[in-house]
Structures are given as C-alpha cells and as structure tokens.
Amino acid sequence: MAFVQKPQVYKSAINTVELGVSDNKITLGGATVSPLYSFDAPIANAPKVGVEITDLGLEGEPKGIVDYYGDCKTIGEQAKKAAAMPGADFVCLRFVGAEPGEGDRSVEECVKIAKEVSEAIDIPLVIAGCKSSQKDAQIFEKIAEALSGKNVLFLSAKEENYKTVGASVGLAYSQKVGAESSVDINLAKQLNVLLTQLGVAKENIIMNLGSAAAGYGFEYVASTIDRVKQAALAQNDAMLQMPVVTPIASETWVVKEALASEEDMPEWGCQEQRGIEMEIVTAAACLACGSDAVILKHPASVATISAMVAALM
C-alpha cells in the first residue's frame, strides 16, 4: 500500500506584517502551515534573518565580525556593511549604551545614531532598546518621530512600558511595535490584547516571546513558540497570530560556550567557532519551532541560517 500523504493546511494564517518602505520592503508571516512545513503548502513569506549591530560599534566583538566590518569608521558605514552581509534581510540596531548603567547615552544622541543608520541602509531597520524599559520608552518615542514614514520595528514594548511605547511608536508614528513577553503564552496574549485595546492595529504588531541560548532554559522558549503557533493556526486565536521575531545574538554570545577563552578551556578549541555554532544551533531551533525572523550577528551564522531557510522553502 502506498503512503497516504495528509497535508495539514490550516484555515487560519499568521498575520502578515511589512517592514520598510517601497521596493525595500520585507514581509513577515502569512503562513497557513506549521513552521517550515512547505511540503504541506507553499509558505507565503520565508522566515527572515536580521543582522544586529550596536551603538557601541565594534568594541569587544569577535575577530570574524571585526574583520568583516574592516575599516568602517562610523556607525553609518558599519550599518551599510551589515545591510550588505550575504543573507541579511534587515538590520537591527541595538542601543546597549542607552542603559543607565552602561553609559546612559542621551536620547538626542540615540536619535542621531538611528538616523545615521537608517540613511545608510537600503533594507528595513529594527530598533532594539536596552535593559531599562523606562529609557526604552524615551528613546523609542523620539526615534519613531525622527524616522517617521520609514516603517521601522521597535523591540520592544513590555508590560511595564507598553502604554507609552504603543502610543508613540504604534499610534502617533505608525511604526511597528514589538510586543515582548517572558516565555509564557498567556503573557504574550495579554500584551497583544492590551496593545490592540490601546488602538494599535494587529497588522502593526509582532511578538518577541523571549529567548534563551541552547542549553539555557531553551525548552521553555521552544514550547512557548510551539504553543503560540498552534493556538494561532489550529485554534484561530487572533491575539496570537502576530509573527514572531527572536533575537538570538544578544543571548548566545554571553554564555560560557561563547565567552570562555582558549587558555581557560583548551580542549574546547576555537572560541569564535563556539560562538558561531551557538548562534547557528539556537537560531535553527527557534526557526524549527516557529520564529518568523531571527536576529544574528556573525557573518558565518547569517550565511548558514539564511541558506538553511532557502533550502527549506
């Protein structure tokens, strides 16, 4: 007896959310099948790969990254090279230095950097904040204003600051709002409900469901994304149909596997390679669970993950 193929195509779909403008637009979401199951039905938009740079420039970055950016002198030049990285679909600018404990960069300076980056690149921009929700609310508002019309995604609006971030980023300047929750399907849903009640259209919301490096509580991340996708597709839960963006680089390059020097761990071999594989393995696992976009930083990881996605579509 032959094998009876039973494609599983859902009546519901993940929302489509556009980032960027005119011919530099990308679209997230749209799938009507389980993540990466292109054999069940074509997937409207392949998952996307973003390249992360920070306002601190190349300080402390591994050699392969420093080499890639070569003699870039300004953040604008660096952004341009990030956009040109093979496999890059968007650039994510993270304001590590805006954090009060990490230099407390002023709002004006953040705006200036964001503008410089935005002008330097020809692919969509994502703005990520720091550890302080309060500071994020301040810089996001001004950056959203300065980049109005550019259709930028802001990471993220959280329980503590969604009102201000939603009102400025989402309502006043019609940019895209990233709703960040802590690895819990109910919290994710609640935040989406709150943002939509505030008036932010669901086509303007994406979710960051939380993230962890492989081996570091990743099972919770995996199951949360799994469950959110099932609720969105199988149960048609409109408050969980927003596409999912998962930052990877900011989690994976700070764990021991990536940080331990070769002197400390001689048997572990090349330190940079460890960081790359940690990034690759974590990103591939997130995509397998259902992330619609991942954010990485090493050229080798960006190339591999985008090639894997292309091979699966």
Added chain:
Amino acid sequence: MALTGLDIFKITPKTNCKDCGNPTCMAFAMKVAQGAIPLDKCPHISDEVRAKLDEATAPPMKTIKIGAGENEHTLGGETVLYRHDKTFVSKSLYAVAVSDGYSDEQNETAFADIAKIDYERIGERMRVDAIFVDYASDSAKFLDLVKRANDMDRALIISCSDADIAEKALEIAGAGKPVLSGANASNFEAMNALASKHGIVLGVTGADLNELHDTVEKLEKAGNKNLVLDVTMGNIKDTFAATVQVRRASIKDGDRTFGYPSIVNTARIAAGDRDMQSALASLFTVKYGSVIVMEGMRYADALPLYGLRQNIFTNPQKPMKVEPGIYALNGADENSVCALTVDFALTYFVVSGEIERSGVPVNLLITDAGGYSVLTAWAAGKLSASSIAKFFQEADIEGKIKNRTLIIPGKVAVLKGEIEDKLPGWKIIPSPPEAIQLVKYLRELDV
C-alpha cells in the same frame, strides 16, 4: 490509540459471570480502559481477540534498542508531536560518519573527534553516541573502517546496501548489535535475512516515502518489526519533509507502517558544509530525528547541540531542581566565604562548575527558589531579601558558618541593601553577572 470502555466491552462475552471480580462485563471494561486492571483478568476472552486488541492498543511508535552493553540506546516510543503535550522520551542520538568514500584525512579527523568529545553536563555524560560507517565502493577500506569503529566503544550503524559486503561487516561488528542500514526495494530479502541472523535492527531506505512505505510493509509481512527508517532523501527540503511526515503519519494519523524511529543523514544532504550540518542537526533535534548523522563533532558543535538536546528532552512536568542547603566546594570549611544562588539544577551546575574551576574554597548556599533561574526567581518573588533571610534561619547558616561574607549573584545586585538590612553582621558583596567571570573574581577576592 487508546480504546474506550465501550470498545473493550464489545469483545467481552457479556455474560456478567463475575469471574474477573467485577459485577458486570461493562464494569470490567471501564476499568481496563482506565488501565486499572489488565485485560487477561477475564478468562473468557480468547487469545486471538486479545492479540488483536494488543495490536490496537500498542503505542503508535515502536521502541527500538540499538547497540549493546554500555552502548545500548533506546530510540522511538514517542507518543506526541509536541513536547508540551506530554514529553519526548528518547533523545536524538548524534552519530559521526566515516566512509571509504571519504579521504583518509576526513576519516582520521572524525575518529579523533569521537575520541575527544567526552564531558558532563547536569549529570549527563555527553559523547558521540554512535558511529555511522558508510559503504561507498572500496570494500577493503570499508571493512577496515568497520573494524576501527568497532574498537571505539560506541553503537554502530553500518550503512551498506550490498548484502555480501554487509555480511562481512557483521562478522566483524555483529556482537555489538549495530544497526544494519541499507535495506531497500530491491535487496530487502537478503538484508532481512542478515539482520535476523544477527538479531539486529534493520535500517530501511527508499527513493521516496512511497517506496519506503512499501518496503517496510513487505518487511513487516516477512515478520520483521525491528526497524529504523533512514528518511534521508536527495536534498535538505525533501529530507525535512520526509522526517516530519513519517513522524506525523505514525503519531497523528495512526499509520503503523511508519511507526519507527528515523535516521537523518546531514553528512549526505549538506556534504562538506559543517556549519549547515550543525544547523540541520539542531532542526532535526527539535523535529523528529532519532539518529542524526554528521561528518564530525567538534566541541564547538557539541556544546550547543547537546545542551539543546538536554533541554528539548527534559520532561516538562518535572522541573530540574537541586536540594537547598550548604554545598562546601573545593574543601571549604566554616571559615570560607559564602556565595549564594538558586536551586534550579542548571544554575547550580553552571555556578558550582565555575567555583570548582577557580579552586577557591567556597560555601555555595542554595536557597529554595522554586527551581527557578536567578532572574526568573527574582521576578517571581522567590528570590528576595526575605526569602534569603528565611533560608539563613532555617538552614542555621550562622550556626554552621563563621565567615560573614556573602557573594550574591550579579544579576540581582539590586538586592544588596535589603539583604544587609535583613542579615546584620554580614558583608554582602555583589559579583559579576555571569558565572564564567567567577574564576577570576574569586581568585582576586580579598576576604
């Protein structure tokens, strides 16, 4: 598939004779359906009917054992498609490939990798689980590789669709109960005979899922249900499609023919691209690869992959916790400095590992934080100045330890002031945020 009480009632004689100790056949059937009593408590159900029922109630996916002794591994036996529905039971195995079709250099590197990867993570020993010995065309070289692989103390998968050569390989390695992989539409009879003779698992391949399904049916008809399915197809996309569809057909659609564990060979679909093989190994760890074959295994690949596997295959119903209390590390005594952390097994493993690496005697204090990580516990209110003070009292820390310096996790440095208020006489010092920074920090600490 679970049977209902009614399904079982239908096969009882419905005489209510009470020989089973139940008042009626219906009562008996309900209890069997709940799993409270076994079916054979009723002496009036024929063996034939019982066999049929066993078949119907058998789990959707067979549990298959490969390897022998210390190197025996369990594959399959899964009952769900998502770990949150219950749990995944048999972790994916990572196998490294050697082949007479590879250069000597590649084979040597592979063997060296296999010997090298050996470490512990949260109580689990991490090694390359299996060696995949692949036959290309040079039988002498292939048999030589089988011999070497057989001496490496790992489960073997012998991938060879030429039954004559496979026979020679099994003469060398049969005792270790390897998988013989390579049965296909044209050779399955000879391969089946060989696997049966050696009492080993047979790996089945096919050009596509139809052919694979067909061949499995024929093998089952011939009486062999000790199988694994090599679902590797011509490229990445088709291999992913095959892996998912085989698992889904067995678990969700009740297709028993596909109710076997899988082998996914990334060395074949991403030959030469080691980063891509890592990415695919991750993909197939999450999505249904029972044995995942790669061209090699560097520490750089192993560390994230084994960590991922450990996460994905933990039982979501059972949080991994360690006992609260004083853990005296590096020969610490009552005069040694104290460091505090939570009772989440992963955190304990990471922090104690770094303290041990520093060589500095430290009393590691594990507080009851509900099994949560530092920040999760803090955000949930389970790691606070009061919870720490309560722990100090209950565990009688001041009675047991004379030193009055306490290092708290850097991620909750904000608690310093409050803890000082609650623990008068103690010097509270915040540490760096990441455990890896502890080695340098402790060595330079002046207390």
